[in-house]
Amino acid sequence: MERLTNHLIVISFDCLSSLDFTLLETLPNFQKLLRNSSYCKNVQTIYPSVTYPCHATIVTGKLPKNHGIINNTLLQPGKVSPDWYWYRKDIQGTTLYDEAKQKGMSTAALLWPVTAKAKIDYNMPEIFANRRWHHQIPVSLVNGSSLYQLEMNKKFGHIRKGLSQPELDDFVLEAAVDTILMKKPNLMLIHFTDLDTKRHETGFSSKEAIAALKRHDQRLGRIMDALQSAGIFHQSTIIALGDHSALDESKVVKPNVLFRDHGLLQVGKNNQVTNWQAYCKSCDGSAYIYIKDQDQRTLTLVRELLDRSEIEAIWSSKEASQFGADPNCSLMIEAAIGYYFHESFEGVFIDEVTETDVASKKYTKACHGYSPEKSDYNTLFIASGNGIRTGQALTSIRLIDEGPTLARLLGLDLGAVDGRVLEELLIM
Numbered sequence: 001m002e003r004l005t006n007h008l009i010v011i012s013f014d015c016l017s018s019l020d021f022t023l024l025e026t027l028p029n030f031q032k033l034l035r036n037s038s039y040c041k042n043v044q045t046i047y048p049s050v051t052y053p054c055h056a057t058i059v060t061g062k063l064p065k066n067h068g069i070i071n072n073t074l075l076q077p078g079k080v081s082p083d084w085y086w087y088r089k090d091i092q093g094t095t096l097y098d099e100a101k102q103k104g105m106s107t108a109a110l111l112w113p114v115t116a117k118a119k120i121d122y123n124m125p126e127i128f129a130n131r132r133w134h135h136q137i138p139v140s141l142v143n144g145s146s147l148y149q150l151e152m153n154k155k156f157g158h159i160r161k162g163l164s165q166p167e168l169d170d171f172v173l174e175a176a177v178d179t180i181l182m183k184k185p186n187l188m189l190i191h192f193t194d195l196d197t198k199r200h201e202t203g204f205s206s207k208e209a210i211a212a213l214k215r216h217d218q219r220l221g222r223i224m225d226a227l228q229s230a231g232i233f234h235q236s237t238i239i240a241l242g243d244h245s246a247l248d249e250s251k252v253v254k255p256n257v258l259f260r261d262h263g264l265l266q267v268g269k270n271n272q273v274t275n276w277q278a279y280c281k282s283c284d285g286s287a288y289i290y291i292k293d294q295d296q297r298t299l300t301l302v303r304e305l306l307d308r309s310e311i312e313a314i315w316s317s318k319e320a321s322q323f324g325a326d327p328n329c330s331l332m333i334e335a336a337i338g339y340y341f342h343e344s345f346e347g348v349f350i351d352e353v354t355e356t357d358v359a360s361k362k363y364t365k366a367c368h369g370y371s372p373e374k375s376d377y378n379t380l381f382i383a384s385g386n387g388i389r390t391g392q393a394l395t396s397i398r399l400i401d402e403g404p405t406l407a408r409l410l411g412l413d414l415g416a417v418d419g420r421v422l423e424e425l426l427i428m
Contacts, residue, residue, distance in 0.1 A: 001408075001411045001412070001413060002411055002428065003409075003410055003411030004237070004386060004387025004408070004409045004410075004411065004426060004427065004428065005235070005236060005237040005385065005386035005387045005409050005410065006186060006232070006235040006236070006386070007184065007185070007186055007187075007188070007227070007232050007235055007236040007237070007386075008186065008187050008188070008236070008237050008239070008406060008409055008410055009180075009188045009190070009223065009227070009236060009237070009238050009239065010058075010187075010188065010189050010190065010239045010241070010406060011190045011192070011220065011223065011238070011239065011240050011241070012055065012058070012112070012189070012190065012191045012192065012241055012242070012243060013192050013195055013216050013240065013241070013242055014051060014191065014192060014193045014195060014196035014242070014243055015193075015195045015196035015199050015242065015243070015244065015245065015246050015368065016195060016216075016241070016242025016243075016245075016379055016380050017204075017242065017245035017246065017376075017377075017378070017379060017380070018041050018042055018043070018245065018376070018378040018379060018380055019245070019376060020213060020242075020380070021041050021380060023210070023213055024213070024217070024380075027213070027214065027217035028217065028221065029217045029218065029220040029221035029224065030217050030220060030240075030382075032221075032224070033220065033224070033238060033240060033382060033384050034382065034384075036384050036385075036390050037382050037383055037384035037388065037390060038382075038383055038384075038388055038389050038390060038391065038392030038393070038394070038425045039380070039381060039382040039383065039392075039393060039394070040380070040381045040393070040394040040395075040396065040397045041378070041380060041393070042378045042395065042396040042397075043241070043242070043378055043379045043380060043381045043396070043397050043398065043399060043402075044372045044378060044396065044397070044398045044399065045243065045244045045245070045372050045377070045378070045379055045399050046063060046064060046324055046372065046399050046400065047064075047286065047320075047323045047324055047325050047371055047372055048064070048070075048071065048283035048284075048285070048286045048325060048369045048370075049243075049244040049245075049285070049368050049369055049370060049371075049372060049377075050071060050072045050244070050283050050284060050368060050369045051072060051113055051196070051243060051244070052069050052071070052072045052084065052085050052113045052114055053067075053069045053070060053071065053072075054243035054244055054399060055112060055113040055114060055191065055243060056068075056069035056085075056091055056113070056114050057399050057400055057402075057403065058241070058243065058399065058402050058403055058406075059095045059096040059097065059112075059189070059403055059406075060091065060093060060094070060095055060096075060403050060414060060417070061400055061401070061402070061403030061404045061407070061414050061417030061418060061419045062093065062400065062403070062417055062418050062419075063324030063400060063418045064324055064325055064326065065321055065324050065325060065326060065327050066092065066093075066324075066418060067091050067092055067093060068090055068091055068092040069085045069090060069091060069114055070288075070325060070326035071085070071281065071283055071288070071326070072084055072085065072283075073085070075279075075281050075288075075290060077265075077273045077276050077279045078267075078272055078273030078345070084127075085113075085114055086113075086114065086116040086125065086126070086127040086143070087114065087116045087117055087143075088114065088115055088116060088117055088118035088119075089117065090114060091114055093415065093416075094414060094415060095118075095414075096187065096189075096403060096406055096407055096410075096412070096414065097109065097115075097118060097119075097120050097187060097189065098118075098119065099407060099410075099412040099413070099414065100186060100187045100410055100412060101119055101120070101121075103410075103411075103412065105185075105186035105187055105410065106121050106122075106183065106184075106185045106186050106187075107120045107121050107122070107123075107185055107186065107187045107188075108120065108121060108122035108123070108179050108183060108185040108187070108188045108189070109122070109123050109124065109125070109188070109189040109190075110124045110172050110175055110176055110179070110188075110189070110190050110191065111124060111125070111126040111168075111172055111190075111191045111193070112125070112126065112189040112190070112191045113126050113191065115144075115189075116143035116144065117143050117144075120144075120145070121145065121148075121183075121185065122145055122148045122179055122183055122185065123144040123145045123148070124140070124144050124145070124148070124149050124152065124172075124175065125140065125143050125144045126191060127139060127140060127143050127144075128163065137153070152174075152175040152178065152179075155174070155175075155178065156171050156174040156175055156178075157171070159171040159174060165193065165194045165197040165198065165212070166194045166212065166215055168193065168194075169192045169193065169194040169215070169219065172190065172191070172192060173192075173219045173222055173223075176188070176190050176223060176226075177222055177223065177226040180223070180226040180227060180230050180232075181226055181229060181230050184230055184232055186410070187410065190223075192216060192219060194212045194215055194216065195209060195212040195213060195216060196246075197212075198211070198212040199212075199246045199365075199366045200246075200364040200365065200366060200367060201358060201364065201365065202365060203248050203365040203366050204246050204247065204248050204366045205248075206365075220240065223238070224238065233385075234386075235386060236385050236386060237383065237384070237385035237386045237387055237388060237409055238383070238384050238385050239381070239382070239383050239402075239406065240380075240381075240382040241379070241380060241381045241382065241402065242379035242380045242381075243379060243399070244368045244369075244377075244379055245368065245376070245377045245378060245379055246366045246367060246368045247285065247337065247366060247367070247368070247370060247374065247377065248338070248365060248366045249285075249335075249338055249339055249340045249353065249364070249365070249366060249367060250338050250352065250353050250365075251310070251338060251339050251340075251350055251351065251352060251353060252339070252340060252341075252342045252350070252351040252352075252353060252363055253310050253311065253335060253339050253340070253341050253342070253349070253350055254280075254341070254342050254343075254344050254345070254346075254347070254348070254349055254350075254351065255280035255287065255289070255305075255306060255333070255341065255349075256279065256280045256343060256344065256345035257344070257345055257346070257347065257348065257349045258305045258306075258349055259276070259277075259278045259279065259280065259302075259305075259345070260345045262301065262305060263277075264276065264277045264278040264298065264301070264302070265277070265278065265279060265345055267345060271346070273345070276292070277291065277292050277295065277298050278290070278291050278292075278298055278302050278330075280333075280341065280343060281329075281343065282340075282341040282342055282343045282369075283341070283369040284340045284341060284364075284367040284368060284369035284370075285334070285335050285340050285341070285367055285368055285369035285370030285371075285374075286325075286332060286333060286334050286335065286341070286369050286370060286371065287332070287333050287335075287341040288320075288325070288326055288329040288331075288332055289302060289306075289329060289330050289331035289332070289333060290328075290329060290330055291330035291331075294330055299330060299331070302330075302331065303331070306331075306333060309336065310335065310336050310339050310350060311333050311334070311335065311336065311339075312334045312335060312336040312337075313333065313334040313371075314331055314332075314333050314334075315331060315332040315333070315334070316331065317329055317330055317331065317332075319332070320332035323371075324418070334370065334371050335370065337374075340364075340367045340369070341369075342363070351363070353365065378396075379399070381397060381402060383405075383425055386409075387409050387426055387427055387428075388425060388426065388427065389424075389425055389426065389427055392424060392425055394422070394424065394425070397422060398419055399419075400417065400418045400419030401419035401420050401421075401422050402419070403417060403419060404417050404419050404420060404421045404422075405419075405421050405422040405425065405426070407421075408421045408423075408426060409426070
């Protein structure tokens with residue numbers, strides 16, 4: 001299969017929305033990218049529309065039920081900080097970076113989700129210390145490219161302030177620029193989370209979110225300049241994309257409180273879950289309901305308990321699977337506008353989001369995870385450079401179409417996928 005580009009740079013701006021396009025058109029570096037690009041302002045995300053399933057979809061072209069990353073975090077009832085789907089082994093089947101590596105291409109990934117222990121040449125995986133006895137640096141080193149990460153931390157570690165933004169993305173940017181200049185990888189995956197963090201903390205249209213978008217414009221400009229300085233700009237393809245949008249919310253729905261009150265979830269002295277018959281596993285705007293042994297009496301009771309106006313839809317396991325979500329759930333629920341789900345089994349069923357709650361990181365002001373069918377909830381895809389037609393504005397595409405298209409640019413094949421190659425964007 002003919003290869004259309006020598007260097008593919010995929011930049012994920014987490015939580016980039018179709019609604020941001022009007023602003024992006026006014027920003028100098030996005031303007032420059034758009035001038036010689038093709039794009040789609042209406043990219044339908046997946047269900048549930050949370051970061052880890054979305055990023056696994058981008059590199060596989062598959063729905064969550066088929067690549068196996070069905071949520072951000074694992075089902076660990078009652079755990080305050082559940083483990084995430086950090087590891088490459090959690091993805092079923094091949095990925096874009098696996099296929100590139102197999103063809104002898106050099107690969108790099110900076111904080112790209114679900115890449116811990118992946119066979120990537122220059123890998124700085126998104127993983128954090130989730131045990132009291134763990135320390136962040138060794139956790140990162142052992143799960144990625146040790147020497148590469150040590151080098152990046154030696155050069156740029158002073159920029160970081162833990163996981164706080166915008167410092168984390170500023171660190172990732174400097175590492176990305178250095179990697180382009182020194183390594184010139186054939187495939188580079190970069191994940192920026194500044195915008196997502198600010199929208200969670202301050203709301204979708206807040207001044208802080210707007211400021212994050214402007215910082216992203218500067219980051220995009222630095223990456224384009226680095227490609228020029230490295231002498232590979234005209235051999236490269238730049239893909240700027242989002243994974244999902246976000247919606248403002250002001251109230252929290254906690255189904256596990258209902259389950260606790262009706263004896264379907266038991267809590268011990270240390271506020272630990274000791275047993276459960278039904279459990280709500282949050283995806284923020286949506287949630288999975290798991291029922292032990294798929295007990296039909298419990299299922300009927302749970303449906304009755306959840307039949308409330310705050311919950312927009314209750315899907316069966318079969319319906320959830322048809323949407324591409326976890327086929328092993330018992331039910332899947334969708335929050336009404338202004339609401340989102342939380343796994344807590346403490347307090348009341350419906351809780352107000354206060355400024356104090358947000359400041360303490362107990363709750364958020366905006367989130368995602370909602371159905372792709374929600375209004376004003378699409379994301380973006382912009383492609384420019386080698387192998388890309390210019391001036392094509394696609395009416396709509398799906399997140400599952402991106403993986404096969406990225407693979408085609410590198411002359412690769414992801415095998416059986418749920419999406420399609422966007423041939424109308426490509427010069428072949």
